[in-house]
Amino acid sequence: MTIRVDIQPSGQAFNLEAGQSILDGALAEGLMLKHSCREGTCGSCKGRVVEGRVEHGETSLEVLSEAERAAGLALFCRATAASDLVIEAPEVTELRGISIQQLAARVAGIDKISDDVAIVRLMLPPGTTFNYYPGQFVQVLLKDGSRRSYSMATRAAEDNHLEWHVRRVPGGVFSTHVFEALKPKAMLRLEGPFGSFFLREGSGPLIFLATGTGFAPIKALLEQLREQGSRRPVYLYWGGRRREDLYRHDELLALEAELPWLRYTPVLSRPTGDCDWQGATGHVQQQVLKDFADLRDFEVYACGSPAMIDSARRALIERLGLAESRFHADAFV
Ligand code: FES
Known part of the structure; x- marks a missing residue:
């Protein structure tokens, strides 16, 4: 079943597959709604459902109260549609030259520059075109199905390399792995780019x-x-x-x-x-x-x-x- 989502006030629209989140459906059609974590924890994708019904599944969401749900608010990264929808999203960015992709990257270097920060450089497969807005992040897909997000620290994937700044988090599965086991030439599975943390046009300070x-x-x-x-x-x-x-x-x-x-x-x-x-x-x-x-x-x-x-x-x-x-x-x- 394909579901249609109309966005107000921009007048743009996109289609959603059953079970797909509103955010993922929009991104798949080249429309970026405001978002960050994609996991229902940061609240940055919160928006209003003007018409139609959405579902958030069983999980409780700390950043969306029952009162907000009752008032028609939804987390677009978690909400799926139960009917055609009209949603309100004040900022919609058309992705130009950027496509969200899954790729395998090779670790090119790990530089532990302090007791709890490492600069990790990754090399993308030869011939890969990986464009992103400076400020965006990619997610590393872990074996247990979970993901960790890291921002790119350079404005573009120069020479097909990405740079991450990884802080060691006590008990953190991936950051501990980076400090204790990850070696150059290891392969990581990535997905991205994601996130609406990018410079808006303007001339002000x-x-x-x-x-x-x-x-x-x-x-x-x-x-x-x-x-x-x-x-x-x-x-x-x-x-x-x-x-x-x-x-x-x-x-x-x-x-x-x-x-x-x-x-x-x-x-x-x-x-x-x-x-x-x-x-x-x-x-x-x-x-x-x-x-x-x-x-x-x-x-x-x-x-x-x-x-x-x-x-x-x-x-x-x-x-x-x-x-x-x-x-x-x-x-x-
Ligand atoms: Fe963070 Fe949806 S709650 S992007």
């Missing part, structure tokens, strides 16, 4: 917020702006607990000296005495509150812990007048 390895997609956005010869002012705030967490700090200082439009502010939440830290302390979003009085002309891109993103979203919108539609986030979940 930008604030980039990152914590830890949330820097990876931000690095790709910086490369994109540099490659385009952009003059948009960029205020980059990168937060970590310790100095070691800012694993590209020296490179960013050099980049700031080279690019007149870039201002880099590193922020440590728990600087230890031995690093003699002279810079900002606290959390990245608190530092933005100290540095700016009004963000009405700004666009903000935030990647990192859900706690940082939640707090930044609330603070910058409620206290500095940032428009909600100009806050773009990719949360680690």
Whole structure:
């Protein structure tokens, strides 16, 4: 059975196979709805069903309350259709030159640059065309059927290589494997690209917020702006607990000296005495509150812990007048 989904207010439409999520159906037809985790945990794909019936299955969804369901909201990454639908999606991006694909990639190198961050370089099969928007991620498919998501840290798959920044998560199945067992030449199965964390067109100033390895997609956005010869002012705030967490700090200082439009502010939440830290302390979003009085002309891109993103979203919108539609986030979940 094929189901038709009409999108408001754009007037676009796509078909859905029975059992396919609304998000996957849209992506398969080249229409990207706002999303991040694809697993029902981040809430970024939440939208309104104007007409028709959807099902979310048995699993309880922490980011979609019963009251929201009753009010017609759905998580498009989990909801399947029980009838033709009309949905409301304020932002729909037509994917041009980008197709979601499954591919096998070979590990080209693993560089453990701190006790809990590794730079992993992957080589795609020769002749592969793998386009993505800087800021997007791919998922690695694990043997037990689960997936892990990693953002590409470069603006494009140059020389057919992808770069990931992998943080070791205590008990994390894949990140532990990266640190303890993964070797060059190993093969990984990937699917992607996914995610709506990419630069929107515009000329206004930008604030980039990152914590830890949330820097990876931000690095790709910086490369994109540099490659385009952009003059948009960029205020980059990168937060970590310790100095070691800012694993590209020296490179960013050099980049700031080279690019007149870039201002880099590193922020440590728990600087230890031995690093003699002279810079900002606290959390990245608190530092933005100290540095700016009004963000009405700004666009903000935030990647990192859900706690940082939640707090930044609330603070910058409620206290500095940032428009909600100009806050773009990719949360680690
Ligand atoms: Fe749907 Fe995260 S909850 S994309």
